[in-house]
Amino acid sequence: MAEIPEHILRRSAEARAKAEGRSVEEVLAELKGEAPPPPTSAASGAAPAGRDLAAEAESSGVPQHLLERAMRARAKAEGKPVPAAGGGAATATATATAPKPAAAPAPAVPPGVRTQRLLTVVKAGAIQQVKREPHDKVNVWPHLLAIEFVALLACLAFLIVLSIFLEAPLLEFANFNEQPNPSKAPWYFLGLQEMLAYFDPQVAGVIIPGFGLAALAMIPYVDKNPSVRPSDRKLAIMIFTFFIMAAAVLTIFGSFFRGPGFNFTYPWRDGIFFDDLKAILE
Amino acid sequence: MANGNKGGGMSGLLDHVRESQVWNSIFRPGSPFRAGYSDSPRNRSYVIMNNVLYHLHPVKVKRHGVRLSYTLCLGGLSFFLFIVLTITGIFLMFYYRPTSPQAYLDLQALTTDVAFGNLVRNMHRWGAHLMVLSVFLHMARVFYHGAYKPPREFNWVVGVLLLLLTLLLSFTGYLLPWDQLALWAVTVGSTMASYTPVFGSQVSFVLIGGVQITPDTLLRWYVLHVLFLPFIITIFLAVHFWRVRKDGGISGPL
Ligand code: HEM
Numbered sequence: 001m002a003e004i005p006e007h008i009l010r011r012s013a014e015a016r017a018k019a020e021g022r023s024v025e026e027v028l029a030e031l032k033g034e035a036p037p038p039p040t041s042a043a044s045g046a047a048p049a050g051r052d053l054a055a056e057a058e059s060s061g062v063p064q065h066l067l068e069r070a071m072r073a074r075a076k077a078e079g080k081p082v083p084a085a086g087g088g089a090a091t092a093t094a095t096a097t098a099p100k101p102a103a104a105p106a107p108a109v110p111p112g113v114r115t116q117r118l119l120t121v122v123k124a125g126a127i128q129q130v131k132r133e134p135h136d137k138v139n140v141w142p143h144l145l146a147i148e149f150v151a152l153l154a155c156l157a158f159l160i161v162l163s164i165f166l167e168a169p170l171l172e173f174a175n176f177n178e179q180p181n182p183s184k185a186p187w188y189f190l191g192l193q194e195m196l197a198y199f200d201p202q203v204a205g206v207i208i209p210g211f212g213l214a215a216l217a218m219i220p221y222v223d224k225n226p227s228v229r230p231s232d233r234k235l236a237i238m239i240f241t242f243f244i245m246a247a248a249v250l251t252i253f254g255s256f257f258r259g260p261g262f263n264f265t266y267p268w269r270d271g272i273f274f275d276d277l278k279a280i281l282e
Numbered sequence: 283m284a285n286g287n288k289g290g291g292m293s294g295l296l297d298h299v300r301e302s303q304v305w306n307s308i309f310r311p312g313s314p315f316r317a318g319y320s321d322s323p324r325n326r327s328y329v330i331m332n333n334v335l336y337h338l339h340p341v342k343v344k345r346h347g348v349r350l351s352y353t354l355c356l357g358g359l360s361f362f363l364f365i366v367l368t369i370t371g372i373f374l375m376f377y378y379r380p381t382s383p384q385a386y387l388d389l390q391a392l393t394t395d396v397a398f399g400n401l402v403r404n405m406h407r408w409g410a411h412l413m414v415l416s417v418f419l420h421m422a423r424v425f426y427h428g429a430y431k432p433p434r435e436f437n438w439v440v441g442v443l444l445l446l447l448t449l450l451l452s453f454t455g456y457l458l459p460w461d462q463l464a465l466w467a468v469t470v471g472s473t474m475a476s477y478t479p480v481f482g483s484q485v486s487f488v489l490i491g492g493v494q495i496t497p498d499t500l501l502r503w504y505v506l507h508v509l510f511l512p513f514i515i516t517i518f519l520a521v522h523f524w525r526v527r528k529d530g531g532i533s534g535p536l
């Protein structure tokens with residue numbers, strides 16, 4: 001059994017002690033399993049015989065007249081004489097010493113059925129702000145972790161197979177005096193290199209990538225449309241797709257359709273001038 | 283919580299280990315590796331909550347978020363590739379000296395003399411290409427889901443930085459084999475940066491440590507590649523993942 005913190009044990013012992021009219025220490029010991037529980041009270045179904053309503057009202061914070069009314073109502077429902085609870089300390093003591101009803105009726109709850117006592121009802125809003133969207137949620141374990149694990153294995157397997165069959169290029173030793181023709185940047189920069197063929201190097205090499213990156217970062221602050229539905233975002237999707245396609249086309253062009261001198265070439269006619277993927281394509 | 287009847291031999295030993303203090307000090311309550319683990323809603327929560335995984339994942343996520351077709355796992359795979367690159371990269375560091383001509387000779391030796399050296403080198407290289415690709419595709423999927431909209435604006439900006447850092451990591455690594463491909467690809471790439479208006483020569487100087495690529499550039503890019511950039515990207519990854527959770531988990535559904 002899980003460890004129950006001491007202060008919670010004590011609180012429940014106090015509540016039970018009050019309900020059963022026993023001392024807190026005794027109940028606490030019983031809860032901790034240090035003492036045997038007392039023999040079950042014969043009057044389990046009966047109302048507590050005597051109650052000091054004034055004291056009870058003070059300790060529980062429930063107004064005394066409400067306590068009285070509840071006691072009377074319960075007594076009536078159970079068909080027992082209404083305990084005299086006038087309110088004053090004197091009356092309360094008197095009831096406390098009054099004899100118990102002779103034969104307590106058997107509890108109305110059939111055996112095997114668990115009853116529960118509602119101790120307090122605190123409206124959620126009164127003590128904490130509850131902001132719950134009605135979301136359909138699932139446990140990360142196992143649902144998400146299992147998927148992630150499989151994805152990870154698949155990715156690793158793919159990478160290993162790729163690495164077994166494809167050799168990473170290692171050309172001749174770096175030679176400062178012999179520039180290969182063509183010389184190409186890594187593939188992810190080939191779109192930019194391709195643009196060098198059309199624009200001034202300052203524009204193609206610095207201004208376009210610089211502004212491009214800045215524009216990319218500013219998207220969330222420029223696109224004020226709150227909807228995420230594709231049908232509401234036609235313009236945004238169109239613009240973004242245009243740039244993605246442009247980048248892809250420029251990159252593919254720079255990779256495969258540029259030969260010696262970075263001049264136009266057909267890969268199927270003149271061969272491939274793309275060292276990154278030469279191993280794959282040949 | 284012990285299993286009532288312990289078998290002898292191997293399984294008995296296993297039971298014994300799983301109930302030991304050492305074992306239980308490693309695996310916190312609710313761990314599936316503990317003796318007596320049972321599949322209950324409470325334990326399903328504990329698997330995450332009582333575990334270092336709690337730094338990455340909440341206990342529960344929106345149901346649509348686990349559908350493969352939503353994220354395509356691209357962010358997660360980018361991160362996984364980063365981890366694979368870190369591991370294979372550390373392996374490569376054992377055999378690599380960033381000087382000329384030693385760098386080239388070391389790579390040659392790696393591909394011929396070192397057990398699994400060639401495989402690990404290939405994995406590092408293709409993994410790097412795949413990571414650029416998967417980060418890019420991840421960005422596209424985030425865009426098409428409108429997942430950069432409030433409150434996730436800033437995480438998109440962090441993402442753009444991650445994209446830039448990924449490219450820089452890949453580009454600095456590109457020089458390290460010190461072969462013709464490395465030298466001239468980097469020459470072309472870094473010449474572009476030297477066209478920066480006004481500060482062109484300064485940018486070039488900081489980037490390659492001079493007016494043209496020299497063995498000093500090799501050392502500089504090596505340090506950037508194995509230390510500085512991984513350090514920076516790790517910090518931004520931490521911010522990125524933290525924001526994914528603080529912004530209310532995965533976005534959507536559409
Ligand atoms: C090293 C690169 C990156 C890694 C490892 C990474 C990782 C992740 C992961 C694991 C997620 C959780 C959801 C998912 O898997 O899709 C995520 C979400 C997100 N990422 Fe990235 N990311 C990277 C780059 C980027 C880039 C380049 C961008 C955008 C420019 C970006 C923007 C976002 C945004 C906005 C989210 C929240 C998406 C949502 O809530 O649906 N990330 N990222």
